[in-house]
Amino acid sequence: MAAPGALLVMGVSGSGKSTVGALLASELGWKFYDADDYHPEENRKKMGKGIPLDDQDRIPWLCNLHDILLRDVASGQHVVLACSALKKMYRDILTQGKDGAALKCEESEKEAKRAEMQLLVVHLSGSFEVISGRLLKRKGHFMPPELLRSQFETLEPPAAPENFIQISVDKNVSEIIAKIMETLKMK
Ligand SMILES: Nc1ncnc2c1ncn2[C@@H]1O[C@H](COP(=O)(O)OP(=O)(O)O)[C@@H](O)[C@H]1O
């Protein structure tokens, strides 16, 4: 596989996606997107009320992110995306648009047509106890810690043939970044 032009940092809420993704993008000089910034107001309100999102809530959000990524990658811009991307189908939408999940995406089909998106998935993985401990300390975020259980229930960890690495959230942030940088050098 060619060197990745896009990197997805995924995992349940509180696994460190935003923290790791932002630092990594700055270290690599790549553009950074935090999927949390792209939720429509209804999704934020729903999560704020303690109700987990469902496929219907997530699909338009993921499709929009796919369009953004594809546009950047097609123009030669390298990107890091922090996004929970809990299910395999969600990751397929991010890389291939809704078509990849047997659905239909608008923008992406018109623009940057067959641009191959070489994506490396970084799964930040950890125990419920460690991650909930971090979420309980995190302040000023719309995602309530009570939703963590449903995030674990929904999670489909990446598996072959996805191009992925899994890193434990028990490592500190510098160790996580170093591991990703090392993987990228080998690609
Ligand atoms: N590897 C880590 N070790 C210790 N604390 C971490 C680590 N990664 C993230 N954190 C802290 O955990 C909390 C959740 O991280 P955050 O990046 O917001 O996760 P996410 O974007 O996946 O929801 C934050 O307070 C962050 O500072």
Ligand SMILES: O=C(O)[C@H](O)[C@@H](O)[C@H](O)[C@H](O)COP(=O)(O)O
């Ligand atoms: O920082 C966080 O707490 C998470 O990133 C969180 O915001 C959430 O995981 C998604 O943005 C919601 O969407 P999902 O229900 O699809 O994870």
